[in-house]
Amino acid sequence: MFAFTVRRLLASIPVLFFSTLLVFLIVASSVDPLSPLRARNPPIPQQTIEAEAHRLGLDHPLLQRYWDWLTGLFLHGNWGTSVSPSYDIGQRLDSAFFVTLRLVVLSIVLSLILAVTVGVLTAVRQYSKVDYAATAVGFLFLSLPTFVFAILLKSWAIQFNQAVRPNGPPLIATLFEASPNPPTGFFGKIGDAAGHLLLPTIVLSLISYASWSRFQRSSMLEVLNSDYVRLARAKGLSRSRVLFRHALRNALIPLSTQVALDTAGLLGGAVITETIFEWHGMGYMFIQAIGNYDLYPILAWLVVASSLVIVFNLLADLLYAVLDPRIRLA
Amino acid sequence: MPDKKITAPDVIGTSRMTPMEQSGKGAVRADREFTVKVRTQREIVLSRFLKHRAAVISSVVFLMVVLFAFVGPLLWHQPYNVYTNDIEVPPSGTHPFGTDGSGYDLFADVMHGSARTLEIAASVAITSTLIGTIYGAIAGYYRGWIDTVMMRFADLILTIPALVMAIIVSDKFSASIASAWYFLAFILAALFWPICARIVRAQVLSLREKEFVEAARALGGKDGRTIFRHIVPNCMGSIIVVLTLTVANTVLVETALSFLGFGVRPPDTSLGTLVNNGQTSIQNGFPWLFYFPALFIILIVLSINFIGDGLRDAFDPQQTRVRA
Amino acid sequence: MTAYSNLTTGSDVLLAVNDLTVDFPTADGVVRAVRGVSYELRAGEVLGIVGESGSGKSVSSMAVMGLLPKSARINGSITFRGEELLGSSEKQFMEIRGSKIAMIFQDPMTSLNPVYKIGFQLAEAVLAHHDVSRQDARKRALELLEIVGIPFPEQRIDQYPHEFSGGMRQRVVIAIAMANNPDVIIADEPTTALDVTVQAQVLESLRTAQQETGAAMVLITHDLGVVAGQADRVMVMYAGKPVEIGGVDDIYYNPRMPYTLGLLGSLPRLDRREQSRLTPIQGSPPSLLSLPPGCPFTPRCPMAGDMCVDQEPELLITDNPGHSAACHYSALLVGKKPDEVFAASAEDALMPEAYGGETGAGTGTITTTHEETAA
Secondary structure, three states: OHHHHHHHHHHHHHHHHHHHHHHHHHHHHHOOOOHHHHOOOOOOOHHHHHHHHHHOOOOOOHHHHHHHHHHHHHHHOOOOOOOOOOOOHHHHHHHHHHHHHHHHHHHHHHHHHHHHHHHHHHHHOOOOHHHHHHHHHHHHHHOOOHHHHHHHHHHHHHHHHHHHOOOOOOOOOOOOOOOOOOOOOHHHHHHHHHHHHHHHHHHHHHHHHHHHHHHHHHHHHHHHOOHHHHHHHHOOOOHHHHHHHHHHHHHHHHHHHHHHHHHHHHHHHHHHHHHHHOOOOHHHHHHHHHHOOOHHHHHHHHHHHHHHHHHHHHHHHHHHHHHOHHHHHO | OOOEEEEHHHHHOOHHHOHHHHOOOHHHHHOOEEEEOOOOHHHHHHHHHHOOHHHHHHHHHHHHHHHHHHOHHHHOOOOOOOOOOOOOOOOOOOOOOOEOOOOOEHHHHHHHHHHHHHHHHHHHHHHHHHHHHHHHHHHHHHOHHHHHHHHHHHHHHHHOOHHHHHHHHHHHHHHHOOOOHHHHHHHHHHHHHHHHHHHHHHHHHHHOOOHHHHHHHHOOOOHHHHHHHHHHHHOHHHHHHHHHHHHHHHHHHHHHHHHHOOOOOOOOOOHHHHHHHHOOHHHHOOOHHHHHHHHHHHHHHHHHHHHHHHHHHHHOOOOOOOOO | OOOOOOOOOOOOEEEEEEEEEEEEEEOOEEEEEEEEEEEEEEOOOEEEEEOOOOOOHHHHHHHHHOOOOOOOEEEEEEEEOOEEOOOOOHHHHHHHEOOOEEEEOOOHHHHOOOOOOHHHHHHHHHHOOOOOOHHHHHHHHHHHHHHHOOOOHHHHOOOOHHHOOHHHHHHHHHHHHHOOOOOEEEEEOOOOOOOHHHHHHHHHHHHHHHHHHOOEEEEEEOOHHHHHHHOOEEEEEEOOEEEEEEEHHHHHHOOOOHHHHHHHHOOOOOOOOOOOOOOOOOOOOOOOOOOOOOOOOHHHOOOOOHHHHHOOOOOEEOOOOOOEEOOOOHHHHOOOOHHHHOOOOHHHHHOOHHHOOOOOOOHHHHHHHHHHHHO
């Protein structure tokens, strides 16, 4: 098991390397920090532009820039230079990361719990009313764009707040990840954070829940019809034991891989959610950087995102090996 | 194909075996028939699809939306990009979906937006499925290091969040070529093909072990021929399902991009841009500006999802086995 | 009493199946998988159930265990030790499964849960029905592994199923079935998925299992060779119904139903001195969706007459009280050999004799007798 982990870990390193290369090449060719300067009217003197280019390291060939950036990042922890001199990329990343992280992690956990429960329930009661209802709801959420759902929830919350407490602070927070004047004390802070987490988490989790529950349902159905579940029943084991120890144990394995693969999409979805709810997380940082044609924060963002995806994939591989002994030999 | 009747003498093999015929009572025995209708795969798939009620209804709905989007503008008097004097008018006879802050007719806007969204979705789906199929089939067929290298590259593309990458790259393109939607489609196709490639590769990996592949090669078939004349047609089920799901996925991503301002840009319009324009209008008292375009996005994606589900069931029904 | 009840040997009837029918409603209609099966199983005896795919042999056994899907419509009666099983609750079935009646399934490669060690899966079977400690269950598991002949049981017990070969896995499944000393073991095609060389080993383990537990066994197979070595009595099934029941000698040496005769004729025999051809039964079993009236074997039967088309024959006792057959013309089959009734193949029948063709094989004798009886 240890050897397996080490092997997988080592295999991830070249992936990370190539990922950064690909990302750098694409981003560096698409985003030109100098374009707003060039577009200004009255035009800025060429010297100023060149000085800025030099400051940002843009006057070197592409591959050299890649190498400089890569070594700077991994050897010196230098994220790069922003167009605004006061912008510390590392610091911004840090705070933004934890803001987004709590949203994404909570959503994944919530999604998983819901998806597994509903997936198992609908598989066991196939073709029942519960099954049809859950399937219909699942399809609806699958077809609901994140931004539509977010806007809907936001406007309903506003109406709800106005109806319930027209003159006080909103009951369900619709903007930001925390109040501008947060309450003091541990529980106060938790309560405040929870109130702000409510809507974005619902948005993010309900959409991944939809695809995962269908996946879990079909995986569960396949397992329930398998020979070894039939043998387990023939042994005289109780229904719950057969369901959980034998069926679910096997049915969860494909889902774990699927969850890992979907994390990339979740990070993208977080961008939309954060934009609508005006959270100051990674999504906000990204959109801001795009607006400013700020190359290095964008690169930093992508490195973090890709690393997250690679890490999640690694975790999925490991989880798979833990759950399925046949894989450990691979 | 006509119904194929298996008559008793055919089964036994020779009428000489049937004593009844010899004694003149053959007519009774020989006429005992078992009717077995032989159906082509196309017929089987179609009949299974038609049993899926939601899929059939969705096909009709989708068709209506397509007609609305493409034929509608030819019949509707108000073009989408010409403003009227009715500002922020609620839905009425002249403006079934109302108008927005600049007086544009929302009905025409939604028509055009749907058309644009559908065009992008269709082109992305077809392109990415085509590339993905060829790529995945080659990788799965040759296996070994070719497969490893090819799939690692495909996986690499998948580690990048599609939405984010599209935002980054769309900036560059739209700066030089204003609102040309085919560039957006190109970008999305480049981000989506690995999904199809993975699925096709998995199918090809299992199919290549089957005997018919050996047979094709033993007959002297060249690799390309074997792959594309024999193996890929057997993956058709999965490919068609991936195609439909890519359409749905593209609609979601493209509308999100347009919503954020990075996809289809003015003066062109897509359902996403319309939603963006309407996002505060619910509170401001013009809810139709949000609900109608949002409804159409949901309608399109929902119907495609049901169609995809029906297709998946039609090509590969999950049936409980009962052995006698 | 029924027509096929055995000579009273004095041993108890453990399992009595009476007129069991199983229907499956499907999108295309109702599939009548089992159309009236009746048999009795006494303590210590081995009943072989033989038939092609689609004959209903597996479904009838799954009905005994209560393992059929909820959509199945089951009628008739199944009694175990006098108590009616049909209509029992799941809880009642749970107590019987694995402890009183155990089952062995066909495909050993998929019968075991891939994520648990086999020691765990064995112990689980014991712990489900006995309140013993984990260590005791483990000891029993080791014991069982030894009995079925798994080498190095102390190491093997902590391995996963994918580390075992097919034959070994099937032996583990047999061990699981034996674990609680059941009264009845139902083996559903235990050797079908295995190589011939491995089959013998598995059958040996099966025999050991039966001897060790003293259980009665229902051995379901399509392989007559397997049944010959193991069974005391044989029931031949076709299209959801038994068509012949009797002691193993009766069935093999005095078959009274053309289908049985045909099955015997299609077996390659090493003990034949002269070269002879196999006589296959042409055609395939009928669809259980739309069964025409009359005997279902008619289209493939070389002896079929008018009566066969209209009337399904009942299972009637032949000259031997323990032996019953369902054929209108069963009396005609006395002393007949398979190649006297079935031709080697359609083409052979048309070939000139010099090349081994047979002219009008089997028709001469039968026709005259037909006309005699018809008259």
